Structures are given as C-alpha cells and as structure tokens.
Amino acid sequence: MMKKIAIFALSLLVVPEIVLGAPCSRINLTRCLDSACAINLSSNPAARCQYCGTAQAGTPASNMRNISAGTSSKNTITARELHSAPSDPGERYIWATKLCLGRVENCTTTDVDETYDPLIEKSCTAAGVQRTFAQIQQSNAKTTRNANVCSNEISVCITKSDKCNTDYSTCTDDAKFDQFFAACASQSTGCTAYVDNIRRDINSTRKTFLSTVNESVESIAAAHKSAREQEITITRSNCSRNTEFDKCVATICQNNTSDNCASDKSIATALCQFYKTACTKVK
Numbered sequence: 024m025m026k027k028i029a030i031f032a033l034s035l036l037v038v039p040e041i042v043l044g045a046p047c048s049r050i051n052l053t054r055c056l057d058s059a060c061a062i063n064l065s066s067n068p069a070a071r072c073q074y075c076g077t078a079q080a081g082t083p084a085s086n087m088r089n090i091s092a093g094t095s096s097k098n099t100i101t102a103r104e105l106h107s108a109p110s111d112p113g114e115r116y117i118w119a120t121k122l123c124l125g126r127v128e129n130c131t132t133t134d135v136d137e138t139y140d141p142l143i144e145k146s147c148t149a150a151g152v153q154r155t156f157a158q159i160q161q162s163n164a165k166t167t168r169n170a171n172v173c174s175n176e177i178s179v180c181i182t183k184s185d186k187c188n189t190d191y192s193t194c195t196d197d198a199k200f201d202q203f204f205a206a207c208a209s210q211s212t213g214c215t216a217y218v219d220n221i222r223r224d225i226n227s228t229r230k231t232f233l234s235t236v237n238e239s240v241e242s243i244a245a246a247h248k249s250a251r252e253q254e255i256t257i258t259r260s261n262c263s264r265n266t267e268f269d270k271c272v273a274t275i276c277q278n279n280t281s282d283n284c285a286s287d288k289s290i291a292t293a294l295c296q297f298y299k300t301a302c303t304k305v306k
Contacts, residue, residue: 047130049138051098055123056139058099059108071146075116080147098127173214174221180207191229262302271295
C-alpha cells in the first residue's frame with residue numbers, strides 16, 4: 024500500500040538511480056498515480072486514501088474501475104487498464120505504482136515515496152482515519168505479501184528486457200535463467216516461502232515459449248526443404264524428357280517462322296540450348 028510496501032513490491036522493477044539524463048517528472052508521476060488513486064478527487068477529498076490507502080477509509084462513491092473524464096494521456100492509466108485494478112487499496116497502490124514507473128521515465132520508488140505517500144496521508148486525514156500512517160503501512164504489509172503478489176513481482180522482474188525478455192529469448196540457456204531468477208527473487212522481500220513454486224511455474228512458462236518458437240522454426244524449415252525437394256524432382260523429370268527445351272523450340276518456331284520450322288529448326292534449337300545446359304547442372 025504505502026511507502027514501505029511500495030518499496031518492497033517494486034524495488035525489482037526499478038533501474039538504478041539515474042545520475043545523468045532527464046530527471047523524474049514528479050508532476051507526471053503524480054498525474055499517473057492519481058488516475059488510479061484519485062478518481063473524482065474534486066468531490067471526494069478522501070479519494071486517495073479510499074482507493075490506495077486503507078479500507079478503513081470506507082468504500083469510494085465511484086466504482087473502483089471507473090476513471091475521471093478527461094484524465095487519459097500517455098502518463099495516465101487508461102479506463103481499460105483500470106478494469107484489472109485490484110479492489111484492495113494496498114494492492115491497488117502497488118499495482119498502480121508498477122504501471123506508472125514503467126510509464127513515467129527515470130522515476131523510482133523513492134520518487135513515489137516522497138511524492139505520493141504524503142498525498143495519501145493527507146487524504147486519510149480528510150477521511151477521518153485515526154490510525155497513524157506507520158500503522159497503516161504495517162497492517163497492509165501483512166495482507167499484501169501473498170503468493171500472487173510475489174509471483175507477479177518476480178515475473179515482471181524476470182521478463183524485463185535486461186533479463187529474459189517477455190519471450191524468454193535471452194534465457195534459452197538454463198544457467199542464464201537460474202541467474203536472473205535468483206537476482207529477481209532476492210529483490211522480492213518476504214517471498215521466500217513461495218520462491219520454489221514460483222520458479223517452477225515461471226520455468227514451465229519459459230520452456231513452453233521456447234518450445235513453441237523451436238517448433239515454429241522447425242516447421243518453417245521443413246516446409247522450405249519439402250518445397251525445394253519437390254521443385255528439384257519436377258526439374259529432373261522435365262530434364263529427362265526435354266520438356267522445357269521442347270516447349271522453347273515450339274514457341275520460337277511458332278512465333279518467328281512462317282512454316283513453324285518445317286524446313287529448318289536449327290536456329291530455334293540453338294536459341295533453346297540453354298535449357299539443356301541448365302539441366303546438366305541439376306543434382
């Protein structure tokens with residue numbers, strides 16, 4: 024849900040702090056998170072707490088899968104994506120943070136911590152939630168660290184472009200997969216109890232991907248081989264019967280002589296000799 028949970032859940036998704044290059048646009052980061060956590064904020068000051076804070080703040084008046092009109096942009100979560108948003112506030116905050124860190128360049132969980140957690144805290148105050156922010160964090164830590172959350176975190180980590188990629192194309196080697204999985208699992212705090220099962224499931228998915236690719240390549244290669252063999256068989260048959268050579272002579276005689284080569288077909292024979300030459304090259 025909050026600061027500690029977001030860091031635990033998303034540390035595996037974030038590249039190292041960027042020293043050079045454009046800084047994180049915290050305005051765009053806030054706009055992105057608001058598209059999932061601040062629906063109809065103007066009429067409901069407690070929205071951020073209700074959507075992405077704690078269930079103690081009550082149920083939002085707007086549906087959890089609705090998005091305020093006019094907020095859609097490249098830096099926001101779309102209405103369609105919100106159909107997959109968790110209803111639990113803590114899980115929703117983690118879900119939204121994952122999407123927004125991938126959408127707003129150069130931002131990290133530290134930016135989320137420093138920019139958005141205070142907004143949720145103020146919203147919770149507006150909602151009349153009496154528990155401290157730290158207590159809210161601690162409570163959500165117990166409810167959001169489950170097998171599904173851990174599996175999602177590790178899966179997202181291992182399918183990043185600098186690891187196995189979404190099609191596992193860079194993890195055809197088992198040792199490489201083991202290396203990347205170990206790195207992702209070590210970053211996913213609180214998931215030790217689920218690691219073995221998660222590894223089995225992800226590895227099964229990897230093998231299915233690679234098997235499908237191999238089968239596709241082998242099928243294409245077999246089709247080309249069959250086509251080539253069929254063409255060679257036809258060519259050999261035509262060569263043995265002078266089929267193409269005879270067609271060539273007949274065409275030249277018909278189109279270029281008045282008597283269809285009845286008196287002399289030596290010129291046509293010479294012009295079509297290349298077919299017989301080509302046949303000597305067929306193996």
